Amino acid sequence: xxxxxxxxxxxxxxxxxxxxxxxxxxxxxxxxxxxxxxxxxxxxxxxxxxxxxxxxxxxxxxxxxxxxxxxxxxxxxxxxxxxxxxxxxxxxxxxxxxxxxxxxxxxxxxxxxxxxxxxxxxxxxxxxxxxxxxxxxxxxxxxxxxxxxxxxxxxxxxxxxxxxxxxxxxxxxxxxxxxxxxxxxxxxxxxxxxxxxxxxxxxxxxxxxxxxxxxxxxxxxxxxxxxxxxxxxxxxxxxxxxxxxxxxxxxxxxxxxxxxxxxxxxxxxxxxxxxxxxxxxxxxxxxxxxxxxxxxxxxxxxxxxxxxxxxxxxxxxxxxxxxxxxxxxxxxxxxxxxxxxxxxxxxxxxxxxxxxxxxxxxxxxxxxxxxxxxxxxxxxxxxxxxxxxxxxxxxxxxxxxxxxxxxxxxxxxxxxxxxxxxxxxxxxxxxxxxxxxxx
Numbered sequence: 025x026x027x028x029x030x031x032x033x034x035x036x037x038x039x040x041x042x043x044x045x046x047x048x049x050x051x052x053x054x055x056x057x058x059x060x061x062x063x064x065x066x067x068x069x070x071x072x073x074x075x076x077x078x079x080x081x082x083x084x085x086x087x088x089x090x091x092x093x094x095x096x097x098x099x100x101x102x103x104x105x106x107x108x109x110x111x112x113x114x115x116x117x118x119x120x121x122x123x124x125x126x127x128x129x130x131x132x133x134x135x136x137x138x139x140x141x142x143x144x145x146x147x148x149x150x151x152x153x154x155x156x157x158x159x160x161x162x163x164x165x166x167x168x169x170x171x172x173x174x175x176x177x178x179x180x181x182x183x184x185x186x187x188x189x190x191x192x193x194x195x196x197x198x199x200x201x202x203x204x205x206x207x208x209x210x211x212x213x214x215x216x217x218x219x220x221x222x223x224x225x226x227x228x229x230x231x232x233x234x235x236x237x238x239x240x241x242x243x244x245x246x247x248x249x250x251x252x253x254x255x256x257x258x259x260x261x262x263x264x265x266x267x268x269x270x271x272x273x274x275x276x277x278x279x280x281x282x283x284x285x286x287x288x289x290x291x292x293x294x295x296x297x298x299x300x301x302x303x304x305x306x307x308x309x310x311x312x313x314x315x316x317x318x319x320x321x322x323x324x325x326x327x328x329x330x331x332x333x334x335x336x337x338x339x340x341x342x343x344x345x346x347x348x349x350x351x352x353x354x355x356x357x358x359x360x361x362x363x364x365x366x367x368x369x370x371x372x373x374x375x376x377x378x379x380x381x382x383x384x385x386x387x388x389x390x391x392x393x394x395x396x397x398x399x400x401x402x403x404x405x406x407x408x409x410x411x412x413x414x415x416x417x418x419x420x421x422x423x424x425x426x427x428x429x430x431x432x433x434x435x436x437x438x439x440x441x442x443x444x445x446x447x448x449x450x451x452x453x454x455x456x457x458x459x460x461x462x463x
Contacts, residue, residue, distance in 0.1 A: 044173050045234070046206040056170055062104060065159045070096045073151035092145040095133060096152040103129040103156060107163075109443040114248040114416070119164045121450050126160045175237070176207035178226065180216040193246070201225035213239040248416050249431035250438060252397050260398070263437050265405055273445075277378050281371045288365055295326055295362060302353045305331045308366060313383035316406040320386055321375040324366035328354025361456050367409045379445050380408025381433040392430075395423050402433040405440070412436035412444070415451035 047056050054060070070093055106125045110116040130153045137144060173193045196205060201221045210229055212218070218226075230236050244250055296307035309327040312320050329349040350358070357363040370376040376383070381402045384392065393399045413420075413432035420429045436444065 044171055044208045046174060046208050047170075048206075056166075058171075061163070061166075065104075065163070066097065066100050068159055069100045069152050069156045072155060073148035074145075086145070088143040089145045089148070091142060092149050092152075095137070095142075095144065095149065096156075099129055099133045099153075100156060103160065106443065106446075107160065110447055113439070113444055113447050114246060115451065116447055117164070117167070119161070119168075120454075121447065122160060122164050123157070124450050125446075126157055130156065173209065174207045175209050175211050176203075176205070177239075178210055178212045178218070178222060180213055180218055180222070207234075209235040209237050211237050211239050211242055215240070244435065248412065248435050249428065250434035252427065252431055252434070255398060255434070260401065263401065263404070263434060265437060265440050269440060270405065273377060274374075277371050280378050281368045284368060288368055291362070292365060295357065295365070298353055299327055303330050303351055312386055313407070314386055314389045314403060315375055315383055316403055318389075318400060318403045321370070321383075323375070323383060324369055326354075326357055326363040326366060328357050328363050361410070361452070364409050371409065375406070377406040377408045379410055379448050380406050381411050381436070382414060382429075383407035392423065392426050396427045396430050398434070399430055402430055402437070405437060410448060410452040410455075412448055415448055415455055 044056070047053060073096065074089065074093070103126050106129065107122055110121060110125055115121065133153075136142075175193055175195050177195060177197045179197060179199075195211075196207065198205075201224070210226060212226060226236055240251070240254055299307040305327060307327060309325045310322055311325070313323040315321045328351065330351055332349065354363070367376055371378055389399070411433070412435060413429040416432050417425070417428055420426045436448075
């Protein structure tokens with residue numbers, strides 16, 4: 025194990041937060057300098073539009089132009105902060121999500137201008153928004169080509185092959201302590217014995233301010249899941265959600281559900297009618313599920329199966345056991361996740377959140393509690409209509425899949441925050457479009 029002054033990262037550190045430091049040549053430091061890149065992009069977005077639209081310097085005291093300059097600068101800063109925060113989560117670097125953040129920033133800016141009836145210079149504003157989108161594309165492509173983080177794996181233990189994470193980092197396996205390749209951080213399996221030569225190699229690079237990271241947390245940062253085998257009771261302190269954020273999350277849940285109702289109500293009526301016309305039985309399916317604090321509640325869903333033609337009692341079953349009963353319309357509803365739409369009522373009642381771990385049936389929950397360590401802890405927050413496990417993994421059909429789902433749930437609880445929720449919303453829209461993980 026590394027000693028001699030080598031510092032191993034703490035569990036709270038995220039592998040995706042590290043900036044590349046291997047670019048030490050003078051021209052690399054200039055061309056790939058992040059603050060310089062932000063400054064040039066801000067000049068491009070905030071000042072250039074006035075020269076392409078009409079000369080700002082011809083009438084610099086025009087309040088509309090001054091306000092437009094401020095709006096473009098603020099939009100750039102908000103977009104940069106959100107994009108950077110999003111990139112710290114698995115998949116957040118994908119160009120589709122990065123451009124979605126920019127589009128949302130522009131949309132909210134226009135909505136604010138309209139709602140507040142602000143005066144603005146039309147042409148420079150829209151040229152600035154176009155340049156902001158272009159700068160975002162260039163930033164993502166530049167990062168993918170040059171500014172990705174390169175991790176060097178010290179051989180030993182379970183660090184034998186580099187993970188596949190092309191959208192966030194690159195990995196190389198060191199051959200010997202005399203390896204001269206450039207990298208940004210060392211990754212070490214702290215549970216594996218290391219030779220004195222490797223210990224000196226690690227200490228030497230650590231003294232040069234090269235971070236030394238524990239391989240134990242590599243999987244968490246790249247896959248978005250917490251390893252249950254390495255979890256202890258003391259680690260549960262890091263999984264305690266912020267009560268203030270939970271209060272704000274509840275307010276956002278209610279506001280979001282209310283805002284969705286005008287769009288959702290016509291869809292709910294049409295889907296309910298289609299279900300009744302397709303097969304006999306009620307449109308809604310009501311089932312007991314386990315909520316926050318392990319308290320049961322009644323969850324609503326659209327019925328997606330034909331009623332059983334035999335009496336098999338109320339034994340809970342995985343959905344794939346009853347796949348033969350799924351109706352054509354039900355399959356479409358499951359693929360698009362529209363069968364979950366009635367749960368907006370559960371959100372308004374306070375049983376559920378818009379985003380959180382998916383609730384399980386009580387009998388399944390008791391069974392999983394015996395088979396999966398710390399299973400009940402996922403109920404520390406309210407279950408959600410969508411969640412991190414759903415967009416990362418999809419449907420769980422057995423105990424093994426459920427264990428993986430719990431590991432994703434723990435990651436969500438550990439990193440609970442607005443930016444991760446934004447990423448989940450974008451991934452959910454992608455899931456609804458593709459039908460990922462549906463049963």
